[in-house]
Amino acid sequence: MNRKATALDVAKLAGVSRSAVSLVLNGRGDGNVALESQQRIREAAASLNYTPNKIALSLRNRQSRIIGIVSDQVVTSPFDGNIIAGADAVAREHGFVTVVMDTELDGSRDEGAVETLLDRQVDGLMYVTVGLRPLHVPANMERVPSILANCFDDRPEAGVGAVIPDEVRGGREAAEHVMSLGHRDIAFLAGDSLTPAAPRRIEGYREAFRRTGQPVNEARILQVGWDIDAGFHGAMKLLDGDGAAHRPTAILCANDRLAIGVVLACYRLGLSVPQDISVMGYDDEFRVAKAMVPALSTMALPLREMGAAAMTALLGDVTQHRVQLDDHGTPGGSSTETMVPCRLVVRDSTGPVPAGR
Amino acid sequence: MNRKATALDVAKLAGVSRSAVSLVLNGRGDGNVALESQQRIREAAASLNYTPNKIALSLRNRQSRIIGIVSDQVVTSPFDGNIIAGADAVAREHGFVTVVMDTELDGSRDEGAVETLLDRQVDGLMYVTVGLRPLHVPANMERVPSILANCFDDRPEAGVGAVIPDEVRGGREAAEHVMSLGHRDIAFLAGDSLTPAAPRRIEGYREAFRRTGQPVNEARILQVGWDIDAGFHGAMKLLDGDGAAHRPTAILCANDRLAIGVVLACYRLGLSVPQDISVMGYDDEFRVAKAMVPALSTMALPLREMGAAAMTALLGDVTQHRVQLDDHGTPGGSSTETMVPCRLVVRDSTGPVPAGR
DNA sequence: TTGAAAGCGATACCAC
């Protein structure tokens, strides 16, 4: 539990100067330090269990090798944690560490979080949200290289780059999947439009109809909410009462939880999934979609990939930034919006359209 | 985007020395610095937007004000994120920041994560797990004040303190809840015994029977898994086939997902919840238990409180530790195991036992 | 080949 060894301790033990220790341990020993000394230094370092003090390094190099991540609610919510995991994995590979500050959906804490991180001299910043949404970028964020993951700059000419899922395409491909199984009367259940995820997925759904020249029945689009109960009641509205001939044969849901509600409603009404009705989720939520009965066909969000892509781009900017600081040039940073495609996962909740429909 | 202002910049602008700046900005100006100078210093600091460089501070104070958190899978899993949120909130209140390293269930990465954190000079360490479990404490963890949250030292005489939920009591109180509604034939569905959560909750269930002098029907205890499908198939086994008189009237589940599966099975069999059968979950999972149809009665895990309690204890140790280092005394650290009670949440999935049972 | 010294940014002691 005693104080960690410093380079000076190693130097003393090896009988050389601090400089020599530094050179050798950073691989610049050859040609500068006698081989014999090198050997002694390495042994001393090993026996003292020496590792350089990162704080001193940071001060010296003016680079903390810390990336600050501001999250709106990713830490507490069951969703999207994989964005951070993917980002963190890439950071780790490059010798960076991430510090996450979660504002728990309190937008007024944004500035403070960025401030705290900046005070800690982070080399870059990432903002991650639960669910796609426009972001009012915190004022000070642009003082260091920055990137957004699962959100996008709400200003018309995006200042900060972003990595987001291609929701329109996801919605379209979900619809195309059930269409390929022969379905024509397809309902879409989504949450409110507070997040653009809902309208974009719905837009994709419409696109699928347009592409095949079929009319879109707007009455089949229900924006009910995001949770199990919303799916349940939405499905009841679609399925209960009317005769079988007037029911949709497939229900597309904007997330897996809605799909759970839909399946609950089906069972309650004595309908089989997918024999009587096909149900699709969205997200491929871990240990949910796969574990449902029946296992849910769904559109997987590429969370890990998004996090990794965002961090890769950010670290690129960070490096670039340092070069430019040295050159006294103007720091740039890509402000592009990268779309990552979703992935169709076919399981057991979707099947051929019932005969006669 | 230009370099941040330093104390020297402030001193120059105010026409004083760095020391004066330091004193004034740390509230020790009165009696040391002329009031006029103080004023000028404050103005200069404000106009330059000066905030001290935390890295330099850390080096100087030999205290990083960073707490390292190692997590086995909390970041990616939908569970237990609130432990970290609770811990982080307390840390923030005290001017600390947390760095989370998630090993994604790869135990071989434990040592490395601790090493990385230690290199960063963290002032303390916390290990957080998804689900209660014994932990093989990483070797170097004890080099700084440490604490475990939701896990406990696997060595007989616990070296590292821990904060864990009182699972036995939770299981007992869940059983007592349905007993108070008149139920006698109560089943318990849990996951494997890889985590002590299952056996402990089951132990509580047994305890409830013992306390009322009733025999425990071991055949009613099924260890089937942790996910929706496990709950579904477990419930089918309990409910299908046998006449109504041989069915349990209540099913206690060791988490909310199992309960979802149970309700799915009930609906499939044409049974109503809670009229025909009462179902209870465990965890009070966010946006799941409350959103189920019917809303789930459940036993809430005090995740936030656990995280907060663990961090509070840890920061206490960290402070204590510093004092003792100065005193050249031996660092202590509480190695106690703190049990936090779970909280019964009654919603709509449990009701009076059906007439005649 | 080696070691001495400067500097990264901030604090605190101690002369003046």
Added chain:
DNA sequence: GTGGTATCGCTTTCAA
């Protein structure tokens, strides 16, 4: 009341 100076641990340049 004020400012010079050592210190935290490390890297890097420059002389010897």
